[in-house]
Amino acid sequence: MEQPIKILIVEDEMIIAANISLQLTNLGYDVTGIIPRGEEALIHIKENKPDILLLDIQLKGAIDGIEMAQIMQQDYDIPIIYLTANTDDTHFEKAKTTNPHAFISKPFKKLDLQHAIELTLHNIQKDELLVKSGVKNDISPFILSDCIFVRHHDKMVKVAISNILYMEAERNYCRIYSKTKEYLLVMTLKDLDEKLPSNLFLRIHRSFIVNISHIDEIATSHVVISKKAIPLSKSLKEELLNRLHTI
Incomplete structure (x- = not known):
């Protein structure tokens, strides 16, 4: 039996995070957690590594979403989908250095979320096929x-x-x-x-x-x-x- 795709939500606006979690559950994904701060998310990842990270760029706390991603990527290669409200060019260019699979602008529709995750999964599968094919x-x-x-x-x-x-x-x-x-x-x-x-x-x-x-x-x-x-x-x-x- 196949295991559902595990997704971690790192978002400090709890109403938005809860809504995302409900949508993901309805789509058949396994939400491993809803975490408001980057430093807490890093601990969670060590204990329960997700398949995909839904990450808000403007997190409150000691580190923002981009800094959290940079720290995480020192040890893990987890695909990132950024959630963002009003990201300026500086933040966008900084976010690009972490090679995210997608950006979703808030507020977003259920279909935006679904398409971003499906595109990310498609890219992951394509990478795996390259490796399996001997490339x-x-x-x-x-x-x-x-x-x-x-x-x-x-x-x-x-x-x-x-x-x-x-x-x-x-x-x-x-x-x-x-x-x-x-x-x-x-x-x-x-x-x-x-x-x-x-x-x-x-x-x-x-x-x-x-x-x-x-x-x-x-x-x-x-x-x-x-x-x-x-x-x-x-x-x-x-x-x-x-x-x-x-x-």
């Missing part, structure tokens, strides 16, 4: 000192390291952007970072590694490579500037 093994790159061999369509292709502009995290995958093409790897950005030549590449954000020789511009909170603005973490900016002095 995970086939696509793993061979990283040498001057190039990376990656799976592209039905063959392994050679990508010169000097041509790689930057890499971006996409949940359990990462995407390599070269001067002419992009390649999807079933490898986390952390694992890729450990294998790349440290004299050329630097992780400047939790979701981005850049080839520092291709940086065209450095601003307060981002760098520009080939007209693409890439976020730059404050804590890593000094290391980037120091590295640029040595090349």
Whole structure:
């Protein structure tokens, strides 16, 4: 017998949370809890890991929803659907770095919730099929000192390291952007970072590694490579500037 999909609701407006819980139960999902604060949700996840996290961005308490997601993702890969009222561009860009599966704007209809969850489940199943089909093994790159061999369509292709502009995290995958093409790897950005030549590449954000020789511009909170603005973490900016002095 199949177990119902487990969903955790992290929402500090209890009337909204109770309404969501009722809707999810009627749709056949198992609500593992309704929790108003991010710090409490992190404890709950350790004890009863859900399949999907419905997470309000503007939580009251010591941490907001985005910060809670960032902490959670250090240990768990749980798909996130954000609930939001009036999210400004800054919060939206910050939320995007946690690679959510969907955003739902409050107030929302039952159908909005249903579609967001079904889309998330579809994406999860697609990821699992990729792994089961052997793509995970086939696509793993061979990283040498001057190039990376990656799976592209039905063959392994050679990508010169000097041509790689930057890499971006996409949940359990990462995407390599070269001067002419992009390649999807079933490898986390952390694992890729450990294998790349440290004299050329630097992780400047939790979701981005850049080839520092291709940086065209450095601003307060981002760098520009080939007209693409890439976020730059404050804590890593000094290391980037120091590295640029040595090349």
